[in-house]
Amino acid sequence: CNGAWLQRKQHTLQPTYYVMSLYPQIMFCFGRARRSSRCGSPAGCSHVNAYKVDNWRPNLRVIYQCFVWSGSAETRRRKAKSCICHMCGAHLNRLHSCLYCVFFGCFTKKHIHEHAKNKRHNLAIDLLYGGIYCFVCQDYIYDKDMEQIAKEEQRKAWKLQGVGEKYSTWEPTKRELDLLRHNPKRRKMTTNCTIGLRGLINLGNTCFMNCIVQALTHTPLLRDFFLSDRHKCEMQSNSCLVCEMSQLFQEFYSGHRSPHIPFRLLHLVWTHARHLAGYEQQDAHEFLIAALDVLHRHCKGDTTNDNGKKANNPNHCNCIIDQIFTGGLQSDVTCQVCHGVSTTIDPFWDISLDLPGSSTPFWPLSPGGDGGTVNGESHLSGATTLTDCLRRFTRPEHLGSSAKIKCGGCHSYQESTKQLTMKKLPIVACFHLKRFEHSAKLRRKITTYVSFPLELDMTPFMASRWASTNYLPPGLYVLVRYALFAVVNHQGTLESGHYTSFIRQHKDQWFKCDDAIITKASIKDVLDSEGYLLFYHKQFLEYE
Amino acid sequence: MNKDSQMRAAINQKLIEMGERERLKELLRAKLVECGWKDQMKAQCKDVIREKGLEHVTVEDLVVEITPKGRALVPDSVKKELLQRIRAFLAQHSTL
Ligand SMILES: [Zn+2]
Ligand SMILES: [Zn+2]
Ligand SMILES: [Zn+2]
Ligand SMILES: [Zn+2]
Ligand SMILES: [Zn+2]
Ligand SMILES: [Zn+2]
Numbered sequence: 001c002n003g004a005w006l007q008r009k010q011h012t013l014q015p016t017y018y019v020m021s022l023y024p025q026i027m028f029c030f031g032r033a034r035r036s037s038r039c040g041s042p043a044g045c046s047h048v049n050a051y052k053v054d055n056w057r058p059n060l061r062v063i064y065q066c067f068v069w070s071g072s073a074e075t076r077r078r079k080a081k082s083c084i085c086h087m088c089g090a091h092l093n094r095l096h097s098c099l100y101c102v103f104f105g106c107f108t109k110k111h112i113h114e115h116a117k118n119k120r121h122n123l124a125i126d127l128l129y130g131g132i133y134c135f136v137c138q139d140y141i142y143d144k145d146m147e148q149i150a151k152e153e154q155r156k157a158w159k160l161q162g163v164g165e166k167y168s169t170w171e172p173t174k175r176e177l178d179l180l181r182h183n184p185k186r187r188k189m190t191t192n193c194t195i196g197l198r199g200l201i202n203l204g205n206t207c208f209m210n211c212i213v214q215a216l217t218h219t220p221l222l223r224d225f226f227l228s229d230r231h232k233c234e235m236q237s238n239s240c241l242v243c244e245m246s247q248l249f250q251e252f253y254s255g256h257r258s259p260h261i262p263f264r265l266l267h268l269v270w271t272h273a274r275h276l277a278g279y280e281q282q283d284a285h286e287f288l289i290a291a292l293d294v295l296h297r298h299c300k301g302d303t304t305n306d307n308g309k310k311a312n313n314p315n316h317c318n319c320i321i322d323q324i325f326t327g328g329l330q331s332d333v334t335c336q337v338c339h340g341v342s343t344t345i346d347p348f349w350d351i352s353l354d355l356p357g358s359s360t361p362f363w364p365l366s367p368g369g370d371g372g373t374v375n376g377e378s379h380l381s382g383a384t385t386l387t388d389c390l391r392r393f394t395r396p397e398h399l400g401s402s403a404k405i406k407c408g409g410c411h412s413y414q415e416s417t418k419q420l421t422m423k424k425l426p427i428v429a430c431f432h433l434k435r436f437e438h439s440a441k442l443r444r445k446i447t448t449y450v451s452f453p454l455e456l457d458m459t460p461f462m463a464s465r466w467a468s469t470n471y472l473p474p475g476l477y478v479l480v481r482y483a484l485f486a487v488v489n490h491q492g493t494l495e496s497g498h499y500t501s502f503i504r505q506h507k508d509q510w511f512k513c514d515d516a517i518i519t520k521a522s523i524k525d526v527l528d529s530e531g532y533l534l535f536y537h538k539q540f541l542e543y544e
Numbered sequence: 545m546n547k548d549s550q551m552r553a554a555i556n557q558k559l560i561e562m563g564e565r566e567r568l569k570e571l572l573r574a575k576l577v578e579c580g581w582k583d584q585m586k587a588q589c590k591d592v593i594r595e596k597g598l599e600h601v602t603v604e605d606l607v608v609e610i611t612p613k614g615r616a617l618v619p620d621s622v623k624k625e626l627l628q629r630i631r632a633f634l635a636q637h638s639t640l
Binding site: 069070073076077079080081083084091092128138139140157161 | 552553556557558560561562563566569602603604
């Protein structure tokens with residue numbers, strides 16, 4: 001961490017299970033209530049000393065291993081079977097185990113209390129949370145040695161299950177504690193505060209960069225990554241774009257109001273993506289892809305400490321960029337003669353969508369045909385919807401006689417159809433509406449209005465939709481629902497244009513970012529805008 | 545045991561066996577911190593302790609007093625998400 005203050009979320013944020021709709025506050029720095037202050041009696045429980053004899057440590061470890069944290073499949077199986085109240089047979093009801101003998105009893109109906117009283121076994125352990133209760137003191141005890149054992153065993157169990165540290169709460173290291181002590185200023189995000197909004201000075205046609213920076217700095221998972229200081233730099237010189245992004249996030253969330261001057265960022269982009277160098281207007285989409293690529297390449301050091309777990313995205317990379325942006329596109333090529341299908345899966349960072357009005361015909365996909373009500377978009381105005389574009393993108397396409405492909409079944413060149421579907425959905429889905437047409441004959445901008453929704457359901461465009469919709473219980477579709485959080489727009493012509501963006505803060509507050517100027521925007525402003533790049537964030541994230 | 549509680553027991557056993565219960569628990573914990581529920585609970589507990597006096601309150605008193613309030617204050621979105629995950633889990637292990 002650098003700078004005069006620290007920003008922290010209380011627990012380690014793992015992209016794999018962060019739910020955006022619940023993002024109300026970032027806690028900048030969190031003074032954790034220390035255990036000791038929670039302890040009921042200041043003197044502590046004296047009854048615990050009676051337990052601390054002979055081999056109490058290994059014994060306690062075994063109890064944690066077998067009945068509380070149960071890391072191995074074997075211990076879990078046993079726990080599932082054997083952990084029931086010996087008196088009433090309940091599985092739940094705050095089950096506790098006696099620390100002195102093999103007895104499980106529920107706390108709710110006081111069956112564990114009964115056992116404690118009859119046998120004078122004063123201590124019992126909570127099988128769900130691992131706390132140890134003293135029946136004499138009528139309180140959970142806060143014993144340093146025991147808590148240490150509990151924590152160590154929990155860590156081991158998580159490791160066994162490949163969970164890693166992702167679910168653990170953040171605890172400051174010694175260095176972090178020192179930093180916190182030396183920097184007493186804290187910043188808390190409330191529901192209406194506008195921390196994180198900051199204009200960007202235009203350095204000469206650099207609005208293409210500014211609009212993307214605004215979208216990236218308001219990508220929830222990316223923000224969490226950078227604000228929790230997770231980048232471990234392995235770059236030699238100080239030319240790391242990830243480090244520059246870290247710096248940028250600090251600038252954005254510092255609470256300063258004056259526009260930021262992103263000259264270092266621009267310099268680094270010019271260094272690492274030479275095709276974008278120069279003071280001409282560039283394509284914001286091209287910049288986005290170049291930026292993601294450079295960030296991914298500079299992330300090398302961050303990817304190693306993930307328990308050696310294989311990356312679960314088609315780019316085979318665990319870096320934060322791939323974790324958030326990489327999806328997998330399935331391409332099925334079907335031979336028209338033998339109907340054999342050959343399937344390939346390719347990674348993608350964005351989806352480029354054709355628009356009506358371009359020189360490639362958009363329809364015969366009938367407007368609002370089957371599935372016209374998908375995503376609640378109406379065709380009343382006759383406007384094309386984002387869903388239309390996605391339906392077109394995922395429709396089977398006849399490749400024609402001029403594009404014969406060698407079929408593995410027929411062992412000869414045959415006509416075939418090709419269909420693209422989503423095999424793996426990224427956490428952030430970025431749609432690129434192809435508004436700029438560069439063909440041999442012409443270069444022009446397509447201004448066709450495309451309506452896009454605040455919430456997008458991606459189920460219809462998934463590779464396994466037929467298999468899954470019949471199988472999953474109702475309501476599960478919510479798992480592939482996305483929420484709009486940023487829109488990049490291009491105003492003007494191909495020759496002289498200007499980029500701006502809309503970004504979302506909190507759940508539903510929108511702002512327009514026009515280089516250095518930020519103004520409040522309505523949802524209508526956002527949805528009525530032309531749309532060039534649309535950023536959607538998955539609402540429910542599976543943990544992997 | 546009636547049918548309903550048999551079902552609950554079976555689901556609970558499956559969740560434990562697959563390690564899902566532990567993951568759900570940690571997920572819930574994280575969600576409740578994020579949405580401010582934990583802070584609310586902490587404040588409520590402090591109120592109760594202040595009212596009754598530190599000497600005269602046990603953990604169980606707190607549990608009894610706070611549990612109904614705590615349940616009521618869990619945001620619907622959190623409940624919904626947990627339910628989704630349990631459903632998805634059951635769909636995957638539908639031999640139950
Ligand atoms: Zn005691
Ligand atoms: Zn019982
Ligand atoms: Zn006992
Ligand atoms: Zn770096
Ligand atoms: Zn990567
Ligand atoms: Zn064939």
